[in-house]
Amino acid sequence: MANKCVKGKTFFGFIQRIYTIFANSTKRWEILKDNLKAWSLKSLCQTRWESRVESVKAIKMQLVDVREALLQAGEKDNDVAIASEATSLVEKELGDFEFLVSTVMWHEVLNHVNIVSKKLQSKDMHLDNAITDINKLIGYFKDYRETGFLKVIDEAKDIAIEMDIDPIFPQKRLIERRKRFDEISSREEVSFTPEENFIVNYFLYIVDQAISSPETRFEQFKEYEKVFGFLFPHNLKGIEDKDLKSSCHRLEKALEFQERSDTDVEELYTELKLFETLETNEFNNPIDVLKFLKELDYFPNASIAYRILLTIPVTVASAERSFSKLKLLKSYLRSTMSQERLSGLAMISIENEILESIDYEELLNQFAIKNAMRASQIVG
Structure with missing residues (x-):
């Protein structure tokens, strides 16, 4: 999401610059430690995207303290270039309302993605729960696209008032391309206010990427759900006979290799119908079903189907x-x-x-x- 948007790359460039100023000097790092009491600043990592969450969180939660640390670094440091850069960050970036809005927005977006990512990486995560969590995340961002910006603005205004910053988007000079004398414009250019430009070209762009990226990356989950979805405990209960038989045929075809399959359609259908009639406790996930089937030891085809289902990795x-x-x-x-x-x-x-x-x-x-x-x- 960040690399596909110019404003996003610029924002994380500022985040890294703030960290670098303090990390390159033990004296400046001591100034940072004296001002920050809760979270230390984190560097961005190219191979560990979660570092973006930690970097934004440390600054968003301590904007006033980070600004004070930069001011002290600019006053006390003997390096003229570093002092000038620290002062520039305070005046231009941390003093810019658009930067505050970006910080609030990115913290909200990355935090929700990180929560789902952690859940998907847990050892007890199963395919059915993973599909549910991904769909919830996509649904959250669809709602956030419609109503999230107003919440972001309200939170950013509270921070701006605390930092004594005007809670308005600054009007920046537009750089227009010089046209040739024989060039005729075929379309009228749409002019936006600074706030509308932020919404259209930044906020909506990032949220749309947050929606489309999980849908694209987890398309294979939809295929797995079509083949193995009827084996999920909440789907198996109360399924109609014709739907169950067609699902068994679909599974057999998916597992077929050189006209041989790991399961037999009729036997799998009979075993699952018999399993539905048993007085069993409510199962939460496929592994509980497989343990139960192993104890009974007379559901060979169903056991094979559940073993194959449980070998499908949720993440790498x-x-x-x-x-x-x-x-x-x-x-x-x-x-x-x-x-x-x-x-x-x-x-x-x-x-x-x-x-x-x-x-x-x-x-x-x-x-x-x-x-x-x-x-x-x-x-x-």
């Missing part, structure tokens, strides 16, 4: 974390590490929660017993 976050962990493990000093050792260290690091529950003394005793038996066999 776990895979990305694995690569990040490998990068930390195989450093320059470990460049000659064997593949077996690297895989073992990676597994230990990734599954550290399981490792903490292991009894090391029992493992050492078993290892010692096996070595003792091996030594006795060699001697014998």
